[in-house]
Amino acid sequence: MSLYLVQHGKNLPKEIDPDSPLSEEGKATVHRIAQMATGYQIHVSQIIHSGKTRARQTAEIISTQIKPESGMRESTGLNPQDDVYPIASTIQGRENIMIVGHLPFMERLVSFLITGTTEHTVVKFQNGCIVCLDQDTEKATWYIKWLVMPEMT
Numbered sequence: 001m002s003l004y005l006v007q008h009g010k011n012l013p014k015e016i017d018p019d020s021p022l023s024e025e026g027k028a029t030v031h032r033i034a035q036m037a038t039g040y041q042i043h044v045s046q047i048i049h050s051g052k053t054r055a056r057q058t059a060e061i062i063s064t065q066i067k068p069e070s071g072m073r074e075s076t077g078l079n080p081q082d083d084v085y086p087i088a089s090t091i092q093g094r095e096n097i098m099i100v101g102h103l104p105f106m107e108r109l110v111s112f113l114i115t116g117t118t119e120h121t122v123v124k125f126q127n128g129c130i131v132c133l134d135q136d137t138e139k140a141t142w143y144i145k146w147l148v149m150p151e152m153t
Contacts (some may be wrong), residue, residue, distance in 0.1 A: 002145065003091055003113075003133040004044060004098040006033075006062065007106050007125040011054040019053040029128040029150045030058050034065035036148060037130065045095035046070040050078035050102060058128070059100045068098070078102070084109045084118060106131075113142040126150055 009026030049059035059072045078101040108118040134145040
């Protein structure tokens with residue numbers, strides 16, 4: 001099972017728009033990342049995103065490229081300050097999934113899955129990046145398989 005973790009694209013400040021939707025730069029970056037994902041034939045059964053506008057928009061852009069078999073859905077528990085434990089306990093499966101969320105939640109989730117604690121930063125996310133984790137099923141441990149930062153595309 002692969003787990004693809006995506007930080008939403010760059011968004012407009014709340015002073016400009018209280019919903020903080022993606023900026024034009026953010027949309028362009030997410031389009032580039034989504035095209036890269038298609039080129040590498042990334043397949044996911046579902047894209048899960050937080051209820052925030054910028055995460056939903058990021059998920060929608062990626063979804064149009066990689067076409068997840070079960071579509072996309074909103075989930076609670078993916079907001080910036082949410083506890084990672086409930087989500088971490090639900091991703092033990094055989095299907096590849098993508099989660100689109102926010103900082104510091106995404107960094108804490110990776111840290112927890114790899115080290116068992118949220119206290120150690122394992123990877124620094126950037127807006128629009130994809131971090132792919134894979135699971136060693138024999139040892140029941142996670143590891144970083146690869147990552148793509150927007151500057152690389």
